[in-house]
Amino acid sequence: MKTEDLVALLAAGDITPPGPAAGRLYATACGRGGLIAILLMLTFLKFRPDLLQALWLPMFWVKIGFAAALAAVGLFAVLRLSRPGARLTWLPLALALPLLAIWALAAISLANALPEEHSALFFGKTWMVCPLLIALLSIPVFRMVFQVMREMAPTRPALAGSAAGLLSGAVATLVYCLHCPEMGAPFVGFWYLLGILIPTTVGAIVGNKTLKW
Amino acid sequence: MQRTNRVEGFQAREERLKALLMRGLAGENAAYQSFLSELSAHLRAFLRRRLIRLPDEVEDLVQEALLAIHNQRHTYDPGQPLSAWVQAIARYKLIDLLRRRAGHEALNEPLADDLHLFAASATDAEDARRDLQGLLAELPDQQRLPIVHTKLEGRSVKETAALTGLSESAVKVGVHRGLKALALKIRGIL
Incomplete structure (x- = not known):
């Protein structure tokens, strides 16, 4: 087929682009996946028993803010990486801000605590399950975000996949905050982050394999 | 002076092609056809410069890039320079091709010396x-x-x-x- 014939073929018929805008598709994916994650959490993990009192504690909202900030960065990165040629210069800074903030809080809380309390602040009571549970809760959002991304045009598939993983991990962390009783900033800055990094890493691998177009 | 002219020419082309694409995305077939056909000339020049040693691949890749641009047209954001979007797609397709070829050639390395033996069927495959x-x-x-x-x-x-x-x-x-x-x-x- 000659190139001019291909051009004629592509330009014929209904050429308006298919489907709703990317932002809406990703938001829907996060919403639906997040809802499934909430149902999973309610079925297998339950709310933390003191959830209503915890709502009045600043640290609860620090955890929510940390996860929400990473989810926002993840969503913007996912949107940008879905479009060929979009700029990403702000991404490292946007990613660094929530991390530096939680690490600063962690440093302050460790500095103010007695040495014998350090281990409790860092390990809490649930460090062994926390990253794994966050990774498991991220699966629904992960799958749905990838489904949308396959319809887009990521020119850097590994990076795009890891952004999708970051987004799903951060949404899962938001949900996990409703269950997790830990309130130490060092705990959040390490074990929560580790939980988010699991889907982020898996996303890079899956993205590299499946986001071809 | 010449340099400013070239920059202005680039700007004018960018705006012209973008206007054609936007009209095309709104459903105007004629505008979309001129967009794609003007774009294919730019793509051909772009890819020819980068595939000097693989001239036979150029037209195939032009078509691949056109198809990709059409299939992914919903990922263009009007706030973004059109040239950046098109170039990123063309480069993606170019790298993809070179990578596939590298894998293919690595796989068939023992045959490299006997290239003439398979030359005929290679052209067939290309057609x-x-x-x-x-x-x-x-x-x-x-x-x-x-x-x-x-x-x-x-x-x-x-x-x-x-x-x-x-x-x-x-x-x-x-x-x-x-x-x-x-x-x-x-x-x-x-």
Whole structure:
């Protein structure tokens, strides 16, 4: 087929682009996946028993803010990486801000605590399950975000996949905050982050394999 | 002076092509056709400069890039320079091709010295690769028929729906999926 014939073929018929805008598709994916994650959490993990009192504690909202900030960065990165040629210069800074903030809080809380309390602040009571549970809760959002991304045009598939993983991990962390009783900033800055990094890493691998177009 | 002229020419082309694309995305077929055909000339020049040692690949890759641009046209953000978007797609397709070739050549390294032996069949394969119509024939009916009726025979979505017994949305989906499948088929052949 000659190139001019291909051009004629592509330009014929209904050429308006298919489907709703990317932002809406990703938001829907996060919403639906997040809802499934909430149902999973309610079925297998339950709310933390003191959830209503915890709502009045600043640290609860620090955890929510940390996860929400990473989810926002993840969503913007996912949107940008879905479009060929979009700029990403702000991404490292946007990613660094929530991390530096939680690490600063962690440093302050460790500095103010007695040495014998350090281990409790860092390990809490649930460090062994926390990253794994966050990774498991991220699966629904992960799958749905990838489904949308396959319809887009990521020119850097590994990076795009890891952004999708970051987004799903951060949404899962938001949900996990409703269950997790830990309130130490060092705990959040390490074990929560580790939980988010699991889907982020898996996303890079899956993205590299499946986001071809 | 010359330099400013060149920059202005670039700007003017960017704006012209962008206007054509936006009209095309709004459903204007003629504008979209001029967009794609002007773009194919730019793509050809861009890729020819980068495939000096593989001149036979240029036209195939122009077609691949055009197909990709069409299939991914919903990812263009009007706030973004068109040249950045197009160039990123062209470069992606170029790198993809070079990577596939590298893998292919590594796989067939023992045959490299006997290239003349297979030269004839290699040209055959190349002719076949260009034959999009042949690839189109391999698509399943619910993708092939919508493409053939709406894009080659110029029928409306409604007529095609009546003709094929598919719903109107299935016709639209069939065209979209079919063209994406076509792009993957081209990729898969080397």
